[in-house]
Amino acid sequence: MHNLDKVDLLKSDLNKLKPINFTYQKRIDEKFRLEFNYNSNHLEGNTLTYGETKLLLIFGDTQGSHQKREFDEMEAHDVAFNIVREWANDTERPLSENQIKELNEIILVKPFWKDAITNEGQQTRRQIKIGNYKEFPNSVILSNGEIFDYALPSETPRLMGELIDWYRHEEYVLNPVTLAAMLHYKFVRIHPFDDGNGRIARLLLNYVLLKFGFPPVVIKSSDKQNYLRALHIADLGDYTAFINYISEQLIWSLELSIKGARGESIEEQGDWEKQLEVLKKNYNYDKIKIRQRNSFAVFNEIYQRTIIPFVNLWQNKISKFDDLFEEKIVKIHIETDNGHITETGDNLLFFFDKVFQDSISKLGLIYEEIRFSVEFKNLKKSNISKNFSGGLIEFQFDEYSYEIDTLNTYSFIYGDYLSNEQIENIIDSFGKNLLKEINNQII
Structure with missing residues (x-):
């Protein structure tokens, strides 16, 4: 069975279980909240463990040796996720560039300085301005050492305008999963901000899915290489691999939601490993x-x-x-x-x-x-x-x-x-x- 067909079948099964018991829904929402915030930030280098993320977001407490900025960004990302949920519920409000800039402003918290490389290859430091499109070119060094360049700063306002136009035109034309995956990909290909692009791409992905009644997709940090590989294949003009990848992650989310809606345990096989990770860190803390x-x-x-x-x-x-x-x-x-x-x-x-x-x-x-x-x-x-x-x-x-x-x-x-x-x-x-x-x- 094709991934998109399986997605449709599972969504139909989930719809039959609605309305979901309040307690069950609360448990499902908390699971996605923790998984999405933890993994999306972890993909970008945040070092909070899963247990520390839960302690921070659910209990408002902190633990472990981390920079204050890591705690701040995790909390800010949680705020952004809630805002995306609100936008998705407001079906009359169209997606706009200002909303995307607002997400960048929220998740980065405040301006900061970051190491960078000039066009001539010189090491430098630049101030990361929040909520504004990039002023300098950005690129990434691939695993093979090649440098992949994103859109130029001079191109970015035009390309972002075209992206929003594309989305509004295709919003009710494309399959929602394809729409969500392509919005993510097209946004990443522009990389409009100096920082926070990956997190915003995943927030936009879930904005679309939530708007069409799907649960959120969680890109697991442990699966980072497959995620990046699917994106690189899309860079070659073959978008099928990335759409399939997002579909696979959505199947996980739908199956988890169905189990939760039935009142079954949604604790995964790897959850005990996350708890063990926290135990080990606490055990070694005095040492x-x-x-x-x-x-x-x-x-x-x-x-x-x-x-x-x-x-x-x-x-x-x-x-x-x-x-x-x-x-x-x-x-x-x-x-x-x-x-x-x-x-x-x-x-x-x-x-x-x-x-x-x-x-x-x-x-x-x-x-x-x-x-x-x-x-x-x-x-x-x-x-x-x-x-x-x-x-x-x-x-x-x-x-x-x-x-x-x-x-x-x-x-x-x-x-x-x-x-x-x-x-x-x-x-x-x-x-x-x-x-x-x-x-x-x-x-």
Whole structure:
């Protein structure tokens, strides 16, 4: 049976069970609320566990070592989900660009600064403005290292207007599941905002489904690769794979809703694993606090398990560019509760090892930030006089966790580290961006 046919059959079965008992409906709504908020944010890097999400949204309490922004964005996403439900119930209100901008403003909470890369490949920081279309180009580095560019800022207002026109024309023409999937895809292909595009795409997807009487679709973060693969196939002009993918997720939602409407348990096989995840985190919490107090032990582990492997590989890879430039500059900056250390040199491994070892050996320091970068100056045999970025990496340390900012952001509790694969991917991206920057200058 075709996925869309199965969707229609299950929806018919669900309709026969309506009106659903109030208690059963409340249980179903809570399940979707938690699943959707947890997974949609987790897909974008939010580190709250399922249990912590439930504690926050249902009980208004917090737990675990996370940035305040992660809690704020989870709550804001929940507000956006409720608003989308209200819009879906108001069948007289047409979808508009202003509504989509409002969603962006809600989920991002407030303006913030984020690492970015210029068109020339330089590392920079930009303020993310909420509720406004992007002012700078955005792109994503694919798993094969290729750079996929979204719509240009100059094109975005026109394309968003055309998207809304398309939706209003097709709203009662296309099958609702096809309509929802295509709205999601077309929105993502434009990527109209500096941040929050994925979350808004999934909110819009569910706006359509809810409007036509379907339960929400939940894209599981554990299924991220299949989700992205279906989107990439759509980029080639074959939309069937993505529509089928959304249909498959909707079948899960319909089957869960039917079970719930019958008063059956809707706890899934994996729910106990989510609870175990929270138990483990709570079990280790005191150990984390004890290790955190011992500053030397904590930072020496990070140094040995992440920084040394990273710098070793970075030195080896980036040094391949040395003979193209007149000068290489290594900058290291360390912030502690007792001041800062800033040094500049030309040998990444030797120089960083010296500076960091001097710093880490000073017992009693509380480390707040470590930032190091590589820059090249002046291409040989050319008239080009400028700096070229060989990469920037920044460690931010909180009380019980730390964050690594580079081309992406990685969050860890103390005791967890970058994997070898993550290190290799970051440094490969440094090399590709530097090569692209050089080619842009010499062509």
